[in-house]
Every structure is written in structure tokens, then in C-alpha cells.
Amino acid sequence: xxxxxxxxxxxxxxxxxxxxxxxxxxxxxxxxxxxxxxxxxxxxxxxxxxxxxxxxxxxxxxxxxxxxxxxxxxxxxxxxxxxxxxxxxxxxxxxxxxxxxxxxxxxxxxxxxxxxxxxxxxxxxxxxxxxxxxxxxxxxxxxxxxxxxxxxxxxxxxxxxxxxxxxxxxxxxxxxxxxxxxxxxxxxxxxxxxxxxxxxxxxxxxxxxxxxxxxxxxxxxxxxx
Amino acid sequence: xxxxxxxxxxxxxxxxxxxxxxxxxxxxxxxxxxxxxxxxxxxxxxxxxxxxxxxxxxxxxxxxxxxxxxxxxxxxxxxxxxxxxxxxxxxxxxxxxxxxxxxxxxxxxxxxxxxxxxxxxxxxxxxxxxxxxxxxxxxxxxxxxxxxxxxxxxxxxxxxxxxxxxxxxxxxxxxxxxxxxxxxxxxxxxxxxxxxxxxxxxxxxxxxxxxxxxxxxxxxxxxxx
Amino acid sequence: xxxxxxxxxxxxxxxxxxxxxxxxxxxxxxxxxxxxxxxxxxxxxxxxxxxxxxxxxxxxxxxxxxxxxxxxxxxxxxxxxxxxxxxxxxxxxxxxxxxxxxxxxxxxxxxxxxxxxxxxxxxxxxxxxxxxxxxxxxxxxxxxxxxxxxxxxxxxxxxxxxxxxxxxxxxxxxxxxxxxxxxxxxxxxxxxxxxxxxxxxxxxxxxxxxxxxxxxxxxxxxxxx
Amino acid sequence: xxxxxxxxxxxxxxxxxxxxxxxxxxxxxxxxxxxxxxxxxxxxxxxxxxxxxxxxxxxxxxxxxxxxxxxxxxxxxxxxxxxxxxxxxxxxxxxxxxxxxxxxxxxxxxxxxxxxxxxxxxxxxxxxxxxxxxxxxxxxxxxxxxxxxxxxxxxxxxxxxxxxxxxxxxxxxxxxxxxxxxxxxxxxxxxxxxxxxxxxxxxxxxxxxxxxxxxxxxxxxxxxx
DNA sequence: CATGAATGAGGTTTCATTCAT
DNA sequence: AATGAATGAAACCTCATTCAT
Numbered sequence: 001x002x003x004x005x006x007x008x009x010x011x012x013x014x015x016x017x018x019x020x021x022x023x024x025x026x027x028x029x030x031x032x033x034x035x036x037x038x039x040x041x042x043x044x045x046x047x048x049x050x051x052x053x054x055x056x057x058x059x060x061x062x063x064x065x066x067x068x069x070x071x072x073x074x075x076x077x078x079x080x081x082x083x084x085x086x087x088x089x090x091x092x093x094x095x096x097x098x099x100x101x102x103x104x105x106x107x108x109x110x111x112x113x114x115x116x117x118x119x120x121x122x123x124x125x126x127x128x129x130x131x132x133x134x135x136x137x138x139x140x141x142x143x144x145x146x147x148x149x150x151x152x153x154x155x156x157x158x159x160x161x162x163x164x165x166x167x168x169x170x171x172x173x174x175x176x177x178x179x180x181x182x183x184x185x186x187x188x189x190x191x192x193x194x195x196x197x198x199x200x201x202x203x204x205x206x207x208x209x210x211x212x213x214x215x216x217x218x219x220x221x222x223x224x225x
Numbered sequence: 226x227x228x229x230x231x232x233x234x235x236x237x238x239x240x241x242x243x244x245x246x247x248x249x250x251x252x253x254x255x256x257x258x259x260x261x262x263x264x265x266x267x268x269x270x271x272x273x274x275x276x277x278x279x280x281x282x283x284x285x286x287x288x289x290x291x292x293x294x295x296x297x298x299x300x301x302x303x304x305x306x307x308x309x310x311x312x313x314x315x316x317x318x319x320x321x322x323x324x325x326x327x328x329x330x331x332x333x334x335x336x337x338x339x340x341x342x343x344x345x346x347x348x349x350x351x352x353x354x355x356x357x358x359x360x361x362x363x364x365x366x367x368x369x370x371x372x373x374x375x376x377x378x379x380x381x382x383x384x385x386x387x388x389x390x391x392x393x394x395x396x397x398x399x400x401x402x403x404x405x406x407x408x409x410x411x412x413x414x415x416x417x418x419x420x421x422x423x424x425x426x427x428x429x430x431x432x433x434x435x436x437x438x439x440x441x442x443x444x445x446x447x448x449x450x
Numbered sequence: 451x452x453x454x455x456x457x458x459x460x461x462x463x464x465x466x467x468x469x470x471x472x473x474x475x476x477x478x479x480x481x482x483x484x485x486x487x488x489x490x491x492x493x494x495x496x497x498x499x500x501x502x503x504x505x506x507x508x509x510x511x512x513x514x515x516x517x518x519x520x521x522x523x524x525x526x527x528x529x530x531x532x533x534x535x536x537x538x539x540x541x542x543x544x545x546x547x548x549x550x551x552x553x554x555x556x557x558x559x560x561x562x563x564x565x566x567x568x569x570x571x572x573x574x575x576x577x578x579x580x581x582x583x584x585x586x587x588x589x590x591x592x593x594x595x596x597x598x599x600x601x602x603x604x605x606x607x608x609x610x611x612x613x614x615x616x617x618x619x620x621x622x623x624x625x626x627x628x629x630x631x632x633x634x635x636x637x638x639x640x641x642x643x644x645x646x647x648x649x650x651x652x653x654x655x656x657x658x659x660x661x662x663x664x665x666x667x668x669x670x671x672x673x674x675x
Numbered sequence: 676x677x678x679x680x681x682x683x684x685x686x687x688x689x690x691x692x693x694x695x696x697x698x699x700x701x702x703x704x705x706x707x708x709x710x711x712x713x714x715x716x717x718x719x720x721x722x723x724x725x726x727x728x729x730x731x732x733x734x735x736x737x738x739x740x741x742x743x744x745x746x747x748x749x750x751x752x753x754x755x756x757x758x759x760x761x762x763x764x765x766x767x768x769x770x771x772x773x774x775x776x777x778x779x780x781x782x783x784x785x786x787x788x789x790x791x792x793x794x795x796x797x798x799x800x801x802x803x804x805x806x807x808x809x810x811x812x813x814x815x816x817x818x819x820x821x822x823x824x825x826x827x828x829x830x831x832x833x834x835x836x837x838x839x840x841x842x843x844x845x846x847x848x849x850x851x852x853x854x855x856x857x858x859x860x861x862x863x864x865x866x867x868x869x870x871x872x873x874x875x876x877x878x879x880x881x882x883x884x885x886x887x888x889x890x891x892x893x894x895x896x897x898x899x900x
Numbered sequence: 901c902a903t904g905a906a907t908g909a910g911g912t913t914t915c916a917t918t919c920a921t
Numbered sequence: 922a923a924t925g926a927a928t929g930a931a932a933c934c935t936c937a938t939t940c941a942t
Contacts, residue, residue: 028922051915062924067917168419175400179438182446186435193433194393198423208418210411213404221407252942253905276932287907292934294905478901501936512903517938618869625850629888632896636885643883644843648873656868660861663854671857702921703926726911737928742913744926 032069035059036083039076044119084119085139091115092146102159104150106196109173113188116177144215161201165212168199171221257294260284261308264301273302310364316340317371327384329375330394331421337398338413342405369440386426390437393424399447482519485509486533489526494569534569535589541565542596552609554600555619556646562623563638567630594665611651615662618649624672707744710734711758714751723752760814766790767821777834779825781871784848788863791852819890836876840887843874849897 038059042050052073056063070076095108147166154160172195180188213221263284267275277298281288295301320333372391379385397420405413438446488509492500502523506513520526545558597616604610622645630638663671713734717725727748731738745751770783822841829835847870855863888896 031923052917053915056925063917064919064924064926065922068922072916168415171404171416179396179446183438183442187438187442190393190433190435190437191396193431194423197425197427197430198419200422202422202427205422206418208415210415212415213408213412217408217412221404256905277934278932288933289908289935290906481902502938503936506904513938514903514940515901518901522937618865621854621866629846629896633888633892637888637892640843640883640885640887641846643881644873647875647877647880648869650872652872652877655872658865658868660865662865663858663862667858667862671854706926727913728911738912739914739929740927747912 028069031061031065035061035066035069036076036079040080043080082139085143087115087119088112089139089143089146092143092150095150096146101154101157102200105154105160105169105199108147108150109169109176109192109196112173113176113180113192114185116173117180117185117188140215155201158201160199161205161208163208163212164199167213167215167218170218171213172198253294256286256290260286260291260294261301261304265305268305307364310368312340313337314364314368314371317368317375320375321371326379326382327425330379330385330424333372333375334394334398334401334417334421338401338405338417339410341398341402342410342413365440380426383426385424386430386433388433388437389424392438392440392443395443396438396446397423478519481511481515485511485516485519486526486529490530493530532589535593537565537569538562539589539593539596542593542600545600546596551604551607552650555604555610555649558597558600559619559623559626559642559646563626563630563642564635566623566627567635567638590665605651608651610649611655611658613658613662614649617663617665617668620668621663621671622648703744706736706740710736710741710744711751711754715755718755757814760818762790763787764814764818764821767818767825770825771821776829776832777875780829780835780844780874783822783825784844784851784867784871787848788851788855788867789860791848792855792860792863815890830876833876835874836880836883838883838887839874842888842890842893845893846888846896847873 035055039050039055042055042058052066053063056066059066066076070079091111092108095104095111098104098107144166147169151160151164151166151169155162155164176188176191176195179191260280264275264280267280267283277291278288281291284291291301295304316336317333320329320336323329323332369391372394376385376389376391376394380387380389401413401416401420404416485505489500489505492505492508502513502516506516509516516526520529541561542558545554545561548554548557594616597619601610601614601616601619605612605614626638626641626645629641710730714725714730717730717733727741728738731741734741741751745754766786767783770779770786773779773782819841822844826835826839826841826844830837830839851863851866851870854866
């Protein structure tokens with residue numbers, strides 16, 4: 001259950017592969033990691049509107065090099081996302097260890113928001129990745145599954161209201177994390193408290209109207225939230 | 226209590242004034258309204274990153290004309306905002322008419338989200354306006370005051386949990402509206418349901434940690450949400 | 451010999467005439483003068499690159515009004531020029547009163563440079579006027595004639611070297627005035643001293659090669675100097 | 676004493692260096708030279724108010740390319756200036772070879788004016804360069820020193836009047852060159868003749884009042900002359 | 901007449917992207 | 922592979938000028 005590969009400094013959990021699927025040469029690996037780290041930092045500092053030129057300059061490489069690794073902005077974001085998603089997955093899996101069903105949900109929401117708060121780019125990027133590589137798709141599904149398990153267990157135990165789905169949780173976590181990024185952990189905690197009440201089962205809990213968001217909808221929404 | 230001037234098609238509640246404070250000439254009024262409407266539409270369709278050139282083209286006027294009325298993006302946003310804020314104020318004031326304290330809160334959250342859903346730019350812009358003109362500042366305060374009254378009444382009646390403030394409501398309303406804009410009224414309703422449970426008083430409601438966001442914080446956060 | 455019409459506040463020596471040749475209405479006169487004064491001031495303060503809009507705003511009239519009086523930049527410059535040229539003419543005529551021939555030349559160069567120094571726009575504008583209205587052409591000829599008389603007298607008395615013409619003097623005066631404008635009267639005086647030696651007759655004065663500049667050449671050159 | 680590096684066609688005496696101080700790539704060198712040559716030509720033909728777009732078009736490159744090499748107008752002017760200043764330095768050094776002290780001064784004024792006449796931009800730009808790079812500052816000082824030596828020698832020999840300084844000569848040379856540019860060598864010669872009489876020592880030469888212009892003043896003045 | 905609104909060409913500048921070195 | 926030069930579209934903004942009010 002525990003993740004096997006520790007995140008590297010570059011933030012890519014596994015050796016990146018080139019166009020031919022062959023693993024990149026060692027120096028290429030290093031360059032890739034360097035660009036990625038630089039991009040992460042710049043995104044965190046100046047938001048997502050950083051030019052490739054700027055990234056290249058900061059990384060001390062040519063723009064061409066950046067383009068060689070990441071043909072467009074999307075793919076760079078994707079790469080960053082790959083890293084983030086691993087972190088998120090780790091969080092759910094940790095939460096699953098908690099034996100109390102409701103406690104597990106609380107743990108996930110809390111740690112998720114806190115993690116995103118500390119890593120601003122995580123909050124910014126996590127759901128923005130395009131519907132890209134299969135690897136990522138797969139990881140995303142793993143997370144969704146894990147969160148769903150978390151919820152089912154808590155719903156079965158009568159702690160979480162019926163109808164709450166993984167995307168609901170993801171949505172609220174993201175939203176709370178934005179507050180946390182801006183105003184610190186206490187503010188985040190305030191909203192975590194409320195959000196937990198929003199999903200908790202009550203004797204008189206109303207049925208949730210409509211349907212839960214699809215993963216795709218969620219992604220698009222989080223880009224605009 | 227009811228507003229006296231109905232919003233015009235142009236979205237400006239009152240005749241706009243030029244630099245000298247004199248009301249604009251009739252034709253200028255028309256152009257201004259035209260530009261404003263066009264900008265509103267484009268913003269709604271393509272987000273806030275629309276170029277002045279594009280706005281001008283879509284409005285069928287020269288860029289210079291746009292610049293004449295709105296020397297920079299800020300001032301255009303402000304103008305749109307002025308409109309939105311009037312609408313919002315109207316909503317709170319309507320909600321205040323509801324005699325049941327909790328019903329009033331529900332009415333406000335529901336109608337706020339619905340309103341924002343129908344007018345995408347309202348959701349995008351409403352709190353983003355720079356801390357600009359005194360008029361706007363004043364209107365903003367009026368809204369905050371009205372929402373606070375709404376909440377106090379509901380708290381006194383035991384319907385809303387202690388510690389919930391106007392900014393909490395504003396935050397959730399905005400967040401819900403984003404969902405509504407993307408996925409329609411049913412999805413919004415789903416989250417409205419949860420959010421109302423988040424602020425409702427329960428026998429075992431935990432105290433809210435931290436402090437409510439200041440209006441300034443809220444603004445900044447909503448820009449990033 | 452002395453000028454008969456004192457310069458008005460507006461700087462136009464004579465009632466301006468409109469397109470039909472009829473003298474302008476009184477209020478039009480006032481507007482015209484106002485614009486002229488404003489333009490003069492702005493030119494003096496910010497150089498010659500001032501927009502018509504700016505002039506209009508500073509004068510408190512509409513751009514259209516400025517355009518009505520001065521269809522283009524040229525004609526505004528011309529109008530200012532008309533004023534300046536009167537001043538210049540006054541200077542030559544005063545110099546002509548000096549009985550000592552050389553002294554008269556000295557007086558003209560000195561006072562010309564000093565005058566231009568004090569009125570920055572005079573220096574900037576004096577020769578830049580397009581080959582415009584006949585009135586101005588005439589005035590210019592009067593000046594040229596007067597300076598020529600000044601020089602002839604001094605040449606006859608053996609004080610000024612042969613070949614020196616009115617345009618030579620005008621050229622040097624302008625050039626010196628630029629220094630004066632920038633660095634003050636002492637600096638101007640330094641160059642006046644040298645310039646006077648440049649045109650003074652010496653036993654061994656070499657013949658001046660080439661021909662004196664035509665008035666037209668001079669104008670063009672002074673625009674570039 | 677003679678300069679070791681001949682000015683290249685591109686007008687840059689030495690290989691230009693990029694931001695990192697590394698010499699530019701060969702193709703960049705070529706482009707840079709091309710842009711520089713084009714700019715020189717256009718400046719010569721139409722004065723200094725030529726748009727970067729126009730330069731780019733004339734050079735057959737994209738605007739971006741011009742901006743890459745010269746982030747702003749200043750830096751382009753500086754680059755042109757670097758070239759000019761080398762030419763000027765060469766002139767003084769040649770003049771210093773003349774054994775007759777007065778003849779050396781004459782040679783410098785003559786050749787300076789002639790040089791500037793043939794290269795209109797030299798006249799326009801030579802002193803206008805911003806107080807930029809140290810290299811240029813240094814070259815400028817070398818010129819000033821050389822001219823000063825020229826003058827001292829001539830003053831010691833009694834040919835040049837006391838008090839005349841390098842900036843005086845520079846000023847007059849520039850002024851004469853403007854005439855030359857417009858009206859040809861004969862006209863320039865006419866003024867050279869007079870200017871030389873302006874600085875020549877006479878038994879009765881008056882003391883020059885005030886102080887010579889500083890190099891900084893001179894620069895500013897020449898921009899306006 | 902006076903006004904200032906409207907126009908759009910043209911300047912400046914940035915940046916994603918391609919491609920020769 | 923890595924580089925960074927070159928490109929040009931597109932943003933931004935200003936201003937001379939015309940014309941409806």
C-alpha cells in the first residue's frame with residue numbers, strides 16, 4: 001500500500017521517458033529535473049503566467065531545451081501534476097490507515113488542505129492537468145478509488161451523509177486549500193470545520209439533489225475556481 | 226429599502242460621469258454602455274483575459290474609444306463591478322424581507338448562487354474590483370452590513386451556528402456559483418444544500434476556530450479561487 | 451521706425467483674421483489668444499512635442515476648438531512665430547539706433563541671444579515657421595533687410611569682415627541662444643564673444659568661401675540644429 | 676598612436692558581446708551588424724524618430740530581432756555612438772600628427788566637420804549617447820584629452836586664444852557640421868573659416884567670460900541644437 | 901461655433917514557437 | 922542534444938484628425 005518510489009528532488013516519481021519510450025539519458029534527466037524544479041518555484045512565486053523564456057533563463061538552459069522536454073505549457077503542467085498527484089495519493093493512503101471511518105475522512109480533508117496550503121503550486125495545479133498521459137489518468141483513478149473507499153466506509157458507519165462522492169470532497173478540499181494558502185492554517189481550519197459539517201450525516205440530513213460532479217467536470221471547475 | 230433606480234441594460238445603475246464629473250453626452254452614454262455590455266459578454270465567454278482590441282472589435286468601435294472610457298483594465302472591471310454589486314445588494318435586501326430567520330439566509334444563499342450562475346461575470350468579478358471608488362466601497366459595506374444583519378437574526382433564533390460571519394457566506398456563495406456556472410443549477414443546488422448544513426447550528430456544533438476573513442482577504446482570495 | 455502695435459497678451463500683434471479675411475468675433479479672438487498662450491507655455495515647458503489634446507485640456511477648451519483655429523500644428527507654430535518675429539524685428543530696429551556701426555552689430559547679437567535665452571520658445575520656434583502667410587514672409591524680409599543694413603554699415607566702416615550676411619548672423623545668434631537657454635547668460639556671453647570675433651574684420655581676414663545661406667536654407671538648418 | 680582595429684562595415688570596432696559577456700554567435704553578429712547599418716542609414720535619411728518596426732522592415736528582420744539586440748532606443752543609439760566615437764578619436768589622433776600647432780587645430784576642425792558632414796548620423800548622434808557603458812565613457816575621455824592637448828599646444832604657441840577648451844571646439848564643430856550636412860562642403864567651409872577666427876588668438880583678444888561647458892552640458896546642448 | 905466622442909493607424913513591447921548552429 | 926537567434930502575431934497604448942451633437 002505504501003508508495004515504493006520516494007519523490008526525487010525533481011519531483012518526478014519515476015524516471016521520465018522520451019518520445020521513443022526509452023528512458024532519457026542521465027544528463028537529459030538532470031536537465032529535465034532542473035527545468036521542472038525551476039518551473040515549480042517560478043509558478044509558486046509569480047503564478048502560472050511565467051514565460052518559457054523566463055523559466056529557461058532561471059534554469060540556466062536555453063529555451064529550446066525546455067521545449068525539447070516539454071513541447072508546450074500543457075505538458076509541463078502535466079509533469080508537475082504527476083508529482084503532485086503522487087503526494088495526494090500518499091495522503092489518501094495514509095488516511096485509509098486510520099481505523100475510525102469518520103476519523104479517516106477528517107484526516108484526509110485536514111491533511112489534504114494542509115498539504116496544499118504548504119505547497120502552493122499543488123493547490124494551483126493539482127486538478128488543472130490536461131487529460132493527458134495514461135499514467136496520470138491511472139493515478140488519478142487510484143486516488144478517486146481510494147477516496148471513494150474512504151467515503152463508503154464512513155457512509156456505511158453512518159458518519160457521512162448519503163450521496164457524497166469523491167469529487168465533492170476533492171472540490172471542498174481544493175477550495176479550503178486556497179483559503180489556507182492565502183490566510184494560513186487557522187483560516188483553513190475554520191473552513192475545514194464547516195466543510196466537515198457539510199458532509200456529515202445528520203438525522204435530518206436532506207438528500208443531495210443532482211449528481212456528483214464527474215472527474216472531468218471537477219477538473220474544469222477547479223481551473224476556474 | 227427597495228432600490229429606486231432599476232439597472233439599465235448597460236448595467237450601470239446611474240448615468241456615468243466623465244472626468245469632470247459632468248454626466249456624459251448621450252452618444253457617449255450609449256457607447257459606454259455598448260462597450261460595457263460587450264465586455265461583460267466576452268468576459269463571460271472567455272474569462273477575464275480578453276484584450277481591449279477584441280472588446281473594441283466585438284463592440285464595433287475603435288480601441289481608442291474603449292480607452293477613452295476606460296483608461297485601463299481596472300477601471301473597466303470596476304465599472305462592471307458597480308453593476309454587479311447593485312444586483313447583489315438587491316438580493317440581500319430581498320432576503321431580508323423573508324420573515325423566517327433561517328429562511329432568509331437560505332433565500333440569500335440560493336438566490337445569490339443562482340444569480341451568479343446566470344451571470345457568469347458576476348461570479349468572476351464581484352469581489353475582484355480594486356478597492357476603488359468610494360461609492361463602491363460604500364455599497365460593499367451596505368451589503369456586508371445587510372448580510373451581517375441576516376446572520377445575526379438567524380443566530381439569535383438559534384438557526385445559524387455561532388461565529389459565522391458575512392465573509393463566510395460570501396465565500397461559500399462564490400464557490401458554489403462557480404460550480405453552478407459550469408454544471409448548471411442542479412449541481413449548484415447540491416452544494417447549496419451542503420453549504421447550508423455547514424453553517425447551520427447543531428446541538429453539537431463545534432466552535433469555529435480562527436477568525437472570519439476580512440473583506441480585504443476575501444477579495445484577494447476570490448481572485449485566486 | 452518703432453513698432454506701432456504693442457504685442458498683446460496673446461502675443462499676436464494684430465487682430466487675427468478668419469478664413470474669410472473678416473476679423474474674428476470678439477470671443478473667438480479671446481479663445482484664439484488663450485490657446486496661443488497655452489501652447490506657448492506648454493511648448494516652453496515640455497518642448498515641441500505636446501499633443502493638441504493636451505493643449506486643449508490645458509486651455510480649457512475642446513480639441514475641436516483648437517483645430518478650428520489652427521488646422522494643423524504648422525499653423526499654430528506659424529502663429530506663435532508671428533509673435534516672435536515681431537520681437538526680433540523690434541530688436542534689430544533698436545540696434546539700428548546705435549550710432550557706432552560695430553556697436554550696433556554687437557547690440558543686435560547680444561540682445562538677440564539674450565532675448566532668445568529668456569524666451570525658450572522663441573529660440574525653438576523662430577525660424578521653424580513654414581513658408582506660410584504672406585504677412586509673415588513680409589516681416590521676415592523686413593528683418594533681413596534691417597540686419598543687412600546693420601551689417602553693410604559695419605562693413606563700410608571696416609568693422610565687419612566682407613562677405614558676412616544676415617543669415618550668418620541669424621545662424622550664430624540662434625546657436626548661441628541654445629547654449630544660453632541651457633546654461634545661462636554667462637555661457638551665452640562666452641560664445642557671443644567668440645562669434646563676434648568670427649565676423650569681425652581683421653587686417654588678415656580670409657575671404658569667406660562659398661555663399662551665404664539663403665533664408666530658406668537657414669530655416670531648414672535651424673530646424674535641425 | 677594610430678588605432679589598431681579598423682572599424683568594420685557594421686560599424687562596430689570590436690565583436691559585440693551579449694548579456695553574458697560572451698561574444699555573440701556568428702549569425703547574431705551578422706544580424707546585429709545588419710540592424711545597425713540599417714538604423715544608421717534610416718537615421719541619416721529621416722532623422723532620429725524612426726520606429727523600430729521600420730528599422731526591422733528595412734533590415735528584413737522581425738521586430739523581435741531588433742528588440743533582442745537593442746532592448747530600447749537608447750541602447751541602439753549607444754551602439755551607433757560607439758562606432759562614431761572611434762571615428763572621431765581617429766580624427767583627433769591624426770590631427771595630432773600635424774607638426775604646426777595651429778595647423779593641427781585647423782586640421783581637426785576641418786576634418787571633423789567634413790567627417791560629420793559625410794556621415795549625417797555622426798553629427799546627430801555623436802554626443803547624444805546616454806552616459807552609458809564605461810567603455811564609451813573612456814573613449815570619450817580619450818577624445819577630450821587629445822583635443823585638450825591639441826589646444827594647449829596651440830595656445831602655448833600663441834595661436835589659439837586663452838580660455839578655449841575642448842568643449843568649445845566640439846560645440847562649434849558640431850554646429851558647423853549641421854550646416855555642412857544640409858548645404859554641402861562649401862557652406863561648411865564658410866563657417867569653418869569663421870569659427871577658426873573665433874578661437875584664434877589676437878593681440879586684442881578679449882578674455883572669454885564664464886566657463887567652458889562641461890562635457891555633460893555639451894551633450895545635453897547638442898541634443899537640442 | 902464649440903465641444904469632446906470616435907476613429908484607427910502606428911508606435912512600443914512581449915512571447916510562444918521554430919530552426920540554424 | 923543543447924542552444925539561443927529569429928520570427929511575427931498580438932497585446933498595449935497614444936494621438937492626429939474628423940464629425941455628430
